[in-house]
Amino acid sequence: MGRIVLDKLGKRFGVVEALRDLNLEIADAELIALLGPSGCGKTTTLLMLAGIYKPTSGQILFDGVAVNDLPPQDRHIGMVFQSYALYPHMTVFDNIAFPLRLLRRPVDEIQRRVLEAAALVQIEALMDRRPSQLSGGQQQRTALARALVKQPTLLLLDEPLSNLDAKLRVLMRAEIKHLQRRLGITTILVTHDQVEAMTMADRIAVLRDGLLQQVGTPDDLYYRPANTFVAGFIGSPPMNFIPAQVETTDGQVAFAAEGMRLPAAEWTAPHLARRRGGPVLVGVRPEDIRLSLVPGESAVQGRILDVEPLGRELVVAVTVGRQVVVAIAEHGFAGKPDQPVGMFVPPERIYVFDPTTESAIV
Amino acid sequence: MEQVTIPAGQLRRWRTPQEVAALAQRARRREVLTQTMIYVLLTLISLPIVVPYLWLVAAAFSERVSYGIIPSGFTLNNWRFLWVANLGFVSGTAGRLPNIWQVVANSLVLAVGTAAIVVVVSTLAGYFISRHGFSRRAGFLKGALALQAFPGITLLVALFILLRSLNLLNSMLGVILVIAALHLPFALFVMKGFFDGIPWDIEMSALIDGASRLRAWYTVLLPQARNGIAAVAMFSFLWGWTDYIYVLTFVLRRSSWTMALYLNSVIGEYRFADYGLMAAVGVFYMIPSLLFFLFTQRQLLQITLGGTKA
Amino acid sequence: MLLLFLGPFVLLTVLFFVMPAIITAFLALTNLDAAFQGTYVGLDNFRGLFADPLLPRVLLNTVVYVFFTLICFNTGLGLVLALLTTHIPDRVGTVFRAIWLLPRLTPMVVYGLLWLWFVDPTKYGMLNTARSWFGLAPLDLISASPWLVIVLVNGFIGASLGMVILTSAIKSVPEDYVRAARVDGASSLAIVRHVILPLIRWPLTFVLVNQTLALLTSYEYILLVTGGGPFYDTTVYALYVFRRAIQNGDYGYGAALAFILVVVGAVAALSYWRLLNFERMISAPKIEAD
Numbered sequence: 001m002g003r004i005v006l007d008k009l010g011k012r013f014g015v016v017e018a019l020r021d022l023n024l025e026i027a028d029a030e031l032i033a034l035l036g037p038s039g040c041g042k043t044t045t046l047l048m049l050a051g052i053y054k055p056t057s058g059q060i061l062f063d064g065v066a067v068n069d070l071p072p073q074d075r076h077i078g079m080v081f082q083s084y085a086l087y088p089h090m091t092v093f094d095n096i097a098f099p100l101r102l103l104r105r106p107v108d109e110i111q112r113r114v115l116e117a118a119a120l121v122q123i124e125a126l127m128d129r130r131p132s133q134l135s136g137g138q139q140q141r142t143a144l145a146r147a148l149v150k151q152p153t154l155l156l157l158d159e160p161l162s163n164l165d166a167k168l169r170v171l172m173r174a175e176i177k178h179l180q181r182r183l184g185i186t187t188i189l190v191t192h193d194q195v196e197a198m199t200m201a202d203r204i205a206v207l208r209d210g211l212l213q214q215v216g217t218p219d220d221l222y223y224r225p226a227n228t229f230v231a232g233f234i235g236s237p238p239m240n241f242i243p244a245q246v247e248t249t250d251g252q253v254a255f256a257a258e259g260m261r262l263p264a265a266e267w268t269a270p271h272l273a274r275r276r277g278g279p280v281l282v283g284v285r286p287e288d289i290r291l292s293l294v295p296g297e298s299a300v301q302g303r304i305l306d307v308e309p310l311g312r313e314l315v316v317a318v319t320v321g322r323q324v325v326v327a328i329a330e331h332g333f334a335g336k337p338d339q340p341v342g343m344f345v346p347p348e349r350i351y352v353f354d355p356t357t358e359s360a361i362v
Numbered sequence: 363m364e365q366v367t368i369p370a371g372q373l374r375r376w377r378t379p380q381e382v383a384a385l386a387q388r389a390r391r392r393e394v395l396t397q398t399m400i401y402v403l404l405t406l407i408s409l410p411i412v413v414p415y416l417w418l419v420a421a422a423f424s425e426r427v428s429y430g431i432i433p434s435g436f437t438l439n440n441w442r443f444l445w446v447a448n449l450g451f452v453s454g455t456a457g458r459l460p461n462i463w464q465v466v467a468n469s470l471v472l473a474v475g476t477a478a479i480v481v482v483v484s485t486l487a488g489y490f491i492s493r494h495g496f497s498r499r500a501g502f503l504k505g506a507l508a509l510q511a512f513p514g515i516t517l518l519v520a521l522f523i524l525l526r527s528l529n530l531l532n533s534m535l536g537v538i539l540v541i542a543a544l545h546l547p548f549a550l551f552v553m554k555g556f557f558d559g560i561p562w563d564i565e566m567s568a569l570i571d572g573a574s575r576l577r578a579w580y581t582v583l584l585p586q587a588r589n590g591i592a593a594v595a596m597f598s599f600l601w602g603w604t605d606y607i608y609v610l611t612f613v614l615r616r617s618s619w620t621m622a623l624y625l626n627s628v629i630g631e632y633r634f635a636d637y638g639l640m641a642a643v644g645v646f647y648m649i650p651s652l653l654f655f656l657f658t659q660r661q662l663l664q665i666t667l668g669g670t671k672a
Numbered sequence: 673m674l675l676l677f678l679g680p681f682v683l684l685t686v687l688f689f690v691m692p693a694i695i696t697a698f699l700a701l702t703n704l705d706a707a708f709q710g711t712y713v714g715l716d717n718f719r720g721l722f723a724d725p726l727l728p729r730v731l732l733n734t735v736v737y738v739f740f741t742l743i744c745f746n747t748g749l750g751l752v753l754a755l756l757t758t759h760i761p762d763r764v765g766t767v768f769r770a771i772w773l774l775p776r777l778t779p780m781v782v783y784g785l786l787w788l789w790f791v792d793p794t795k796y797g798m799l800n801t802a803r804s805w806f807g808l809a810p811l812d813l814i815s816a817s818p819w820l821v822i823v824l825v826n827g828f829i830g831a832s833l834g835m836v837i838l839t840s841a842i843k844s845v846p847e848d849y850v851r852a853a854r855v856d857g858a859s860s861l862a863i864v865r866h867v868i869l870p871l872i873r874w875p876l877t878f879v880l881v882n883q884t885l886a887l888l889t890s891y892e893y894i895l896l897v898t899g900g901g902p903f904y905d906t907t908v909y910a911l912y913v914f915r916r917a918i919q920n921g922d923y924g925y926g927a928a929l930a931f932i933l934v935v936v937g938a939v940a941a942l943s944y945w946r947l948l949n950f951e952r953m954i955s956a957p958k959i960e961a962d
Contacts, residue, residue, distance in 0.1 A: 047851070050851070050854075050855050051854075051855075052851050052854060052855070062377075065377065065378065065379045065382050066379075066382070067377075067382055067386075068386075069386035069387075069389065069390060070377075070382050070385055070386050070389070071385070071386070071389035071854075072854040072855045072857075073854065073855075073856075073857035073858070073859070074377070074382075074385045074389070075855075076377075077855060078855070079851075079852065079855045081848045081851065081852055082848070083846060083848045085846070085848035085849050085851065085852035087849060087852075087853075087866075087867060087870070088871070089870040089871065089873075098853075098856050098858075098866070099856040099857050102856060102857040102858050102862060103857060146852075146856070150856075150857075156855075392859075396759075396860060397760065400756050400759055400760055401760065401764075403756060404753075404756050404757065404760075404768050407749070407752075407753075408768060408771050408772070410828065411771055411772065411774060411775060411828060412771060414786045414789070414790065414798070415774065415786075417789075417798065418782075418785075418786060479684075482680070483680045483681050483684060484681070486676070486677045486678070486680060486681070487677060487678050487680070487681035489677065490673075490674070490677035490678055491678070492957075493957050493959065494673075494674075494677075494957055495956055495957045495960060496674055502678075504945060506685075507941065507944050507945065507948070508937075508938070508941035508944075509685060509689050510941075510944070511885060511937050511938075511940040511941040511944055512689065512693075512934075512937045512941075513885070513888070513889035513910070513933045513934075513936065513937050514889065515889050515891065515910045515913055515914065515930060515933060516693070516696060516889075516913075516930040516931065516933045516934050516937065517688075517689065517692040517693065517696065517930075518913075518914065518917070518918065518930070519696060519699060519913075519917045519918070519923055519926050519927050519930055520691070520692035520693070520694075520695035520696040520699060520927065521688065521692050522918070522923075523695055523699070523923070524688075524691060524692055524695060526708075539684070539687075539688060540688055542684065543684040543685060543687065543688030543689065544688065544689070546681060546684060546685055547685070550681065562958040562959065565959060566958075566959060569959065575673075575959070576673070600777065603779065604777075604778075604779035604780060606779070606780050606781050606892060606896070607892050607895075611918055621779070621781075622779060622780075622781045625779075625781045625782065625785065626781050626896075629781070629784075629785055629788065637789060637796065640785055640789075641785075644781075644782040644785050644786075647779050647781070647782055648778060648779060648782050651777045651778055651779060654777065655770070655773070655774065655777050
């Protein structure tokens with residue numbers, strides 16, 4: 001059992017409000033990611049869950065019981081720190097055994113459980129090494145073993161992959177996810193990397209400046225972002241935002257911006273009706289734009305500013321009027337800088353936001 | 363606490379509300395208790411320092427303190443050494459105390475002279491050793507570190523002989539040079555530390571902008587190291603101001619007395635008799651130290667010598 | 673360039689460090705006296721060390737004084753102060769640390785005055801005033817417990833250096849270690865024992881070595897408070913050098929006594945090279961232009 005509820009959770013440091021009114025429910029055995037840029041309050045939230053910080057308002061409920069004042073050692077939690085925080089003067093074995101020794105478990109039980117935990121993350125061969133003699137990935141595994149050896153009810157991961165190189169990160173991502181599923185342990189992952197959150201988490205909570213922006217599955221956030229922040233944070237390269245006007249001609253709703261006119265999907269017309277003539281922010285994901293070098297074929301004409309080859313695909317920056325729009329083109333796209341280019345955006349892939357509230361309209 | 367071993371995958375229940383409340387209260391109580399104990403302990407062990415200093419200040423302005431902990435009767439009479447010229451000795455026939463202002467002037471010459479030499483020499487050397495490569499640089503640093511470990515007492519006899527042969531006994535210059543030289547290794551490492559802390563990019567960019575290294579030193583690096591220079595200046599001022607041993611050993615003439623010798627003489631003559639006068643002279647002597655202490659204690663607590671191994 | 677910047681430093685240290693060290697070595701081979709008369713006597717002074725009837729007492733004083741001051745105050749209390757003041761809000765901790773720095777900044781004659789006042793054998797002394805409240809007769813503490821006095825006199829000064837160095841060492845322990853230990857279930861005491869102390873092992877060793885040397889060679893405060901007396905009861909080795917050489921004018925014998933301390937300094941220098949991060953200290957400059 002490991003159901004967690006954050007109820008109007010808030011934290012202030014002096015005059016700085018690090019977190020405000022966070023409401024979040026985390027189901028048993030769920031892996032949830034707290035995602036946001038640095039300073040958004042995600043690590044503060046994690047440290048409150050760990051009991052290192054005390055909330056200044058609201059409640060943390062573990063299985064319906066408020067644990068605000070419960071000290072860390074009584075919370076049944078395991079935590080992996082960004083720096084791993086492996087004690088440099090202890091061997092791998094001693095590091096993993098430390099939580100059990102503090103509980104004064106018998107020597108043979110410690111021996112057995114440490115080896116079990118080490119086996120889970122495949123570091124049985126490294127037990128006599130010091131942290132300084134380990135690679136980044138091995139340190140990461142040791143930190144995981146130390147967090148799991150107590151058989152915690154809640155696992156907290158603070159940017160666990162940020163100190164690994166790109167290749168190892170992909171590997172550990174899969175391993176941690178697999179381990180979490182296998183153990184069925186409720187896990188909270190803090191990260192600033194949207195790819196990490198998208199690939200690992202069952203659900204993601206996006207935070208910004210101490211405020212929760214949106215909670216949902218990776219698909220929810222990608223296809224139904226609640227506002228421009230979430231839309232811009234999820235996906236790479238980020239979504240293009242184009243200021244536009246809602247126009248209606250011949251019963252057809254379209255977005256008009258400098259040098260372009262994008263027809264809206266038919267089903268959105270009722271939502272946009274009362275905004276006719278008013279400003280909106282149109283969001284288009286680079287991967288949804290189709291580029292064409294055949295003249296006159298597309299509604300929107302622009303000029304190629306730059307082409308960045310990424311191997312499998314190309315990132316193409318296109319100027320339309322004074323606006324720069326970023327698009328992704330398939331491998332083999334032959335456009336060169338300064339060449340005219342046509343763009344096509346499927347109407348159903350257009351996101352619309354209110355320019356003042358930044359919230360999604362449809 | 364229940365501690366059942368459960369096979370991985372089968373998870374433990376959270377605690378009940380009663381348990382949580384009890385544990386939270388225990389933790390809170392323990393926290394309050396720990397904090398209280400720390401405060402009580404710190405206060406108790408710090409009292410032996412605080413009380414004598416308070417007494418010293420109180421006694422300097424009181425007619426009596428001897429008969430109890432509370433000084434009584436405000437007076438400025440204890441401070442008469444400031445305006446009564448050539449305060450007489452109660453006992454002994456050695457003569458009279460020198461004029462206090464002459465003594466203060468001597469002390470200032472000693473302190474300022476020491477500070478000037480230490481600051482100039484250690485700033486020059488600290489910069490060079492921090493920023494320039496030259497053969498034997500490692501040897502130079504090892505040597506300086508060894509000097510740092512060299513006990514001053516071993517040199518005292520030889521310094522006496524040396525100053526005598528240089529005809530610097532009884533002169534303020536001799537004492538200044540000795541005190542400055544003996545503290546130079548320490549000052550060197552403090553200054554080196556400050557220069558080490560200035561990013562190389564700043565100096566590199568100054569060179570690329572067309573400065574010579576000499577020019578980069580005084581237009582870019584020196585301003586960056588001003589905290590270090592200030593720290594060394596204040597330290598070395600106090601070394602000169604508070605010194606006792608070297609003036610005692612090398613200054614025999616009454617007209618060259620510093621505050622240390624003056625107070626020592628007052629103690630010698632008035633001990634058991636006039637704690638008020640002694641306290642007043644003591645407080646007067648402490649003023650520069652106290653000012654320094656009040657303004658810089660925060661920075662002072664951060665200065666450490668070199669890096670110790672991690 | 674080299675001459676301009678390093679010249680003054682080298683000149684002063686050679687003149688007032690290296691030269692005196694050489695002079696000391698030569699003096700130790702003479703019987704120079706207060707009248708500055710003396711001849712070469714070979715190793716007589718060093719043989720004289722073994723025949724000196726005062727030396728055993730002085731050495732015992734020194735061992736007792738260094739050991740107890742070092743363990744109880746300069747390292748022990750320094751560590752305790754560093755630990756306690758880092759476990760309360762820093763603003764308050766700074767105040768307590770500042771209090772302990774006060775004696776070190778006080779001119780030593782004033783600090784000596786406070787002690788003279790405290791141990792004053794008449795009924796006017798602080799100690800005896802306090803004793804009188806309990807109806808106790810005045811006590812001459814220096815005669816009654818000479819070792820206690822010299823340990824206390826130096827201890828209240830000496831705790832501050834260890835405190836300052838260990839405080840900054842404790843503060844530089846990464847916060848994550850402490851947090852991880854708390855999550856792992858450690859109490860404050862367990863964190864100190866299993867995490868903080870092992871991590872400040874090197875600074876602690878440095879303080880130990882540095883303060884052993886400092887105590888072995890310090891005599892100023894004892895000279896001020898007891899003058900080494902009664903008789904030689906509170907005379908430690910460094911003070912013995914001072915008394916024999918400067919006060920009695922036995923320059924030759926005093927130099928021989930002092931020369932022994934040079935050996936101590938050399939050992940300390942060697943341990944500094946090991947203890948301090950010398951590699952980092954000499955890391956090559958990143959600009960090679962002149």
